[in-house]
Amino acid sequence: MSKPIGVVLADDHTMVRGALAAWLNATDDIGVLGDVTNAEEAIEACLKHEPHVLVLDIDMPGLSCFDAARTIRARCPLTRIIFLSAFFHDRYIQEALAVEASGYLTKGEPPQTVEAAIRVAAGGGVCFSEQVQTRMVIGQEGARLGDGTKTRVETLTPRELEILRYLARGMSKKEIAQTMSLSVKTVDNHCTNLMMKLDIHDRVELARFAIREGLAEP
Amino acid sequence: MPSDADGSAERKTVVLAFQSRHIREILATALAGDGLSVVQVGTAEDLIQRVRASSSRVHGVVVDLGQTLGASSIADLRQSGWLGPVLLVSEGHAVETDPCTRQLQKPYAVTTLCGAVRTMMSEQADFGGMP
Numbered sequence A: 001m002s003k004p005i006g007v008v009l010a011d012d013h014t015m016v017r018g019a020l021a022a023w024l025n026a027t028d029d030i031g032v033l034g035d036v037t038n039a040e041e042a043i044e045a046c047l048k049h050e051p052h053v054l055v056l057d058i059d060m061p062g063l064s065c066f067d068a069a070r071t072i073r074a075r076c077p078l079t080r081i082i083f084l085s086a087f088f089h090d091r092y093i094q095e096a097l098a099v100e101a102s103g104y105l106t107k108g109e110p111p112q113t114v115e116a117a118i119r120v121a122a123g124g125g126v127c128f129s130e131q132v133q134t135r136m137v138i139g140q141e142g143a144r145l146g147d148g149t150k151t152r153v154e155t156l157t158p159r160e161l162e163i164l165r166y167l168a169r170g171m172s173k174k175e176i177a178q179t180m181s182l183s184v185k186t187v188d189n190h191c192t193n194l195m196m197k198l199d200i201h202d203r204v205e206l207a208r209f210a211i212r213e214g215l216a217e218p
Numbered sequence B: 001m002p003s004d005a006d007g008s009a010e011r012k013t014v015v016l017a018f019q020s021r022h023i024r025e026i027l028a029t030a031l032a033g034d035g036l037s038v039v040q041v042g043t044a045e046d047l048i049q050r051v052r053a054s055s056s057r058v059h060g061v062v063v064d065l066g067q068t069l070g071a072s073s074i075a076d077l078r079q080s081g082w083l084g085p086v087l088l089v090s091e092g093h094a095v096e097t098d099p100c101t102r103q104l105q106k107p108y109a110v111t112t113l114c115g116a117v118r119t120m121m122s123e124q125a126d127f128g129g130m131p
Helices: A014-025 A039-049 A065-075 A090-098 A111-122 A158-168 A173-180 A184-198 A203-212 B021-033 B044-053 B067-079 B110-127
Strands: A005-010 A030-036 A053-057 A080-085 A103-106 A136-139 A142-145 B013-018 B037-041 B060-064 B086-090 B101-105
Touching (some): A005 A014, A005 A039, A005 A111, A014 A030, A030 A039, A030 A111, A039 A053, A039 A065, A053 A065, A053 A111, A065 A080, A080 A111, A090 A103, A090 A142, A136 B110, A142 B021, A158 A173, A158 A184, A158 A203, A173 A184, A184 A203, A184 B101, A184 B110, B013 B021, B013 B044, B021 B110, B037 B044, B044 B060, B044 B067, B060 B067, B060 B110
Parallel strands (some): A005 A030, A005 A053, A053 A080, A080 A103, B013 B037, B013 B060
Antiparallel strands (some): A136 A142
């Protein structure tokens, strides 16, 4: 009897593939429909089995796994792709996001993590490490990895920074609007945006933050 | 249906109306990690239908359906009588909306959107719940 979640595994290392297949087949809800050794075969297996999830090793010889992922996304749109790699490189994660992957795991993870990620992906979720989640940026072009070194202050525009300095001095929005020759509504919008970016939602905390970051005198 | 036993009945529900399935799934995962119950829709029609069907159980809406369609879908939501908080993701420049609609411009960090949704929900709580 087929299991609710069908998976294809693509990895050129027999031991990894075999161990993972055995682990997943021992679960009640995940069944391995096929296991292949390179990206070309991964495309064929996806076309044949239409799995819910493809677990795709990044570091295989032959066709690039990211090119294969693009083909699979186009031809099997319901198949979710989780990348598996020995490495945690920004470039790989960027490419995984660019091909709209549902996850990125390293081979250092225990099989339970892969099992859980497959369930999440099959259920319409994504599975990236917390480190990746906190750096993820959404733009016009989709999701990408932001600059991890960027501080919260660096996310503010020059105008938002200026308003933060004034707020930290205890000025009212009306006073700030007069000082900057802006409407109160515009100042209010900037305040809302900078509070969102900093995830700080009261003026006292904002002032403390500004002092801590050297933007205002204590 | 959420059950009382697992506490999910008390979780607030946010509807994510995003054209991009991938972005929707990334944000849904992040918001669910914040303890919210997340409903995903991909079109303006589904958004209106979903909110109409369970308006008292929807505590907030996040919309990214493109600049024009996003704003018009919010107008349709309001016309349907739903007056809860909305976060509109805008592209490039802010658009004219009602006072209960906040805006977030692209590009934005996933953590920023989560913070904005938390703020939206807490303000709604201060307001005293659903209209």
